[in-house]
Amino acid sequence: MAKIELKGVGHAYNSINGEPNYALHPLDLTWKDGGTYALLGPSGCGKSTMLNIVSGILTPSKGQILVDGRDVTQLGITKRNIAQVFQFPVVYPAKTVYENLAFPLRCAGMERSKIDKRVIEVAELLNLDGILQSRARRLTPDLKQLISLGRGLVRDDVAVILMDEPLTVIDPQLKFSLRRKLRDISARHGHTLVYVTHDQNEAMTLAEQVVVMDNGRVVQMGTPQELFEDPMHEHVGYFIGSPSMNFLNGKVTGGVVSVMDLPVGSLKQAGIADGEGIKVGIRPEFVHIQKSETKASCFAKVVDVQDLGNNAIVSVKLVDETNIKLKLRENAPSIGSTCFIGFEPPMVRYFVDGVAVQ
Ligand code: ADP
Ligand code: MG
Numbered sequence: 001m002a003k004i005e006l007k008g009v010g011h012a013y014n015s016i017n018g019e020p021n022y023a024l025h026p027l028d029l030t031w032k033d034g035g036t037y038a039l040l041g042p043s044g045c046g047k048s049t050m051l052n053i054v055s056g057i058l059t060p061s062k063g064q065i066l067v068d069g070r071d072v073t074q075l076g077i078t079k080r081n082i083a084q085v086f087q088f089p090v091v092y093p094a095k096t097v098y099e100n101l102a103f104p105l106r107c108a109g110m111e112r113s114k115i116d117k118r119v120i121e122v123a124e125l126l127n128l129d130g131i132l133q134s135r136a137r138r139l140t141p142d143l144k145q146l147i148s149l150g151r152g153l154v155r156d157d158v159a160v161i162l163m164d165e166p167l168t169v170i171d172p173q174l175k176f177s178l179r180r181k182l183r184d185i186s187a188r189h190g191h192t193l194v195y196v197t198h199d200q201n202e203a204m205t206l207a208e209q210v211v212v213m214d215n216g217r218v219v220q221m222g223t224p225q226e227l228f229e230d231p232m233h234e235h236v237g238y239f240i241g242s243p244s245m246n247f248l249n250g251k252v253t254g255g256v257v258s259v260m261d262l263p264v265g266s267l268k269q270a271g272i273a274d275g276e277g278i279k280v281g282i283r284p285e286f287v288h289i290q291k292s293e294t295k296a297s298c299f300a301k302v303v304d305v306q307d308l309g310n311n312a313i314v315s316v317k318l319v320d321e322t323n324i325k326l327k328l329r330e331n332a333p334s335i336g337s338t339c340f341i342g343f344e345p346p347m348v349r350y351f352v353d354g355v356a357v358q
Contacts, residue, residue, distance in 0.1 A: 002068050002081065002159035002192050004031040004054060009063035011049050024049045025216045026062050031209075033068075036186055036193040037221075038203035041213030041239070047196045050213075051162050054194065055084045067160070082160040083152025087168045089144035090151070093137035097128055100136055101150045108155070122154045125185060142174040149182070153189075160192045167202065179206055200240055212236050228283070229347070234354045237281045243313060243325045246287065250280040250350065257350060260320055262298050265348045268358045279351040284313065284327040286347035290340045297340035300324065305332045316341060 010026030024046040031037050039047045052058040054065060056077035064073045072080050091100050098119055105115045123129040126146045131139070136147060145166055152158060163182070167175050183206055186193040197203050203210045204224040211221045212235065219233040220226075224240075231237040237245030250257045252274055256266045259280050272278065290297045300316035303323070312332035316324050316339070324341065333339055350357050 003033040003066075004160065004192060004194075005029070005066040005069075006050075006054070007064045007066065009050075009053060009060050009065060011046075011053060011058065011060045011062070020061060022216050024053070024060075027218055029211070029218060029221070031192060031194065034190045034192055035209060036183065036207045037195065038207035038210045039194065039196045039213060040198065040200060040203040040210050042198055045213045046216040047198075047213055048164055051084070051164050051194065051196055054160075055082050055162050056080050057084070080160075081155075081157045082162060083149075083155065083158045084162045084164065085145070085148050085152060085166045087165045089141065089148045089169070091136040091144050091147045094135065096133050096135055097123070097139075097147055098132040100147050101128075101132075101154050104151055104154055118154050118156065122150045125153070125189075126150050126181070140174075141169045142171070142178050145170060145178070146181075149185075153185075158191070160194070161186060162194045162196075164196045165198070166195075167197075175202075182206065200242070204240075210240075212239060214239070230356070231281070231349065232356045234279065234281070234351050237283075237349070237351075241283055241285075243284050243327070245281045245283050245349075246324045247351070248280045248282070248322055248324070250278040252276055252278055257348075260298065260318060260322075262296065264296075264343055265345055265350075267350065272352060272357060276352065278357075281349040281351055282324075282343045282347060284325040286344040287324060287326040288342055288344065289314075289326065289328070289333065290342045293340045294342065296345075297342045300339055300341050302333050302335055302337050302339065305335055307332065 006029040008026050010022055011024045012020035012022045014021050039050060041047055053060045056075055064071050101119045101122055102115050105118060123132055128146060128150060136144060152161060167178060170178055195206055209221055210224060210227055212219050214235040220236050227236055227240045248259045250259050252272055256263050257278060257280060258264060264280055298318055300318050302314060303317050304315040306313040312328050314326045314328055314332050
């Protein structure tokens with residue numbers, strides 16, 4: 001229900017030798033109306049900083065935030081049509097579920113009958129309608145977190161929901177159902193949802209678009225499939241996928257890239273000189289064991305096998321001691337055996353200075 005634009009938005013909490021020390025480097029980003037997004041990256045990469053700038057908890061040191069084209073950069077959190085849910089539930093333990101949900105509306109001076117109607121609507125939406133008279137303190141963490149969410153949703157002007165690692169305190173068994181509920185609610189109501197997590201599975205199952213962050217920068221925004229198949233940055237290859245993408249040292253000769261003298265593909269893009277350092281990236285899913293030696297296969301020794309039931313993660317060592325992981329659906333070879341491996345040519349990716357090249 002609202003489009004969000006970040007224009008040149010950056011934030012430094014402090015400076016080093018008079019220069020801003022950016023926790024979030026200035027960036028441009030657009031989140032479309034009704035979209036579901038995840039901000040994914042390791043701890044300290046600037047996810048909460050970005051989210052708090054959008055919600056209005058933090059005023060950025062640079063740039064503008066537009067909500068539906070309106071500049072809200074200087075507006076506080078209560079003046080934006082945005083609700084934020086935090087890592088830990090924010091509820092009044094002594095109050096009932098009803099009173100917790102009604103609180104933001106009471107503060108806004110809404111009429112009693114209107115409050116009643118809104119609270120019941122939101123409680124039904126979150127399946128909290130059966131426990132409206134229970135005291136919040138007696139509830140499980142996932143129910144408390146739903147109340148926090150309800151307190152955001154109860155305002156009828158909310159168009160954007162921001163969530164900062166909201167499932168941290170939730171039991172693993174409950175996480176799955178709550179995650180699905182969050183996705184259903186945002187889809188049904190058309191809210192724009194931005195969800196912060198450091199867990200790739202959570203990001204990939206919840207969001208249409210995942211914003212991958214590293215060290216205060218957005219390295220790529222894309223669908224789960226785009227991030228998996230076409231990482232624009234080594235960090236994405238490393239952070240998305242389990243196990244991570246394999247990275248091998250490659251050599252360029254007249255546009256042809258080889259690994260240990262084995263040609264693995266050629267570059268479309270000009271300007272990468274012979275001898276320039278290039279990394280070859282290949283996901284474990286696209287490395288295969290070959291029945292016999294071919295011109296495109298590489299001799300390897302199996303050093304580890306993890307049997308995961310429906311697939312196996314096999315680690316092999318090449319003659320130059322490089323380690324490669326394979327994800328196999330078929331029977332895994334035994335540890336200590338030798339084999340020939342090959343890469344699926346269309347799935348080989350190249351990186352120079354961490355950035356994808358073609
Ligand atoms: P994330 O949510 O991805 O874990 P944060 O946005 O919280 O990351 O933090 C990004 C960086 O900014 C980190 O290096 C963190 O230490 C720093 N930082 C966060 N909040 C503050 C603050 N209030 N004052 C100074 N530095 C901060
Ligand atoms: Mg954080």
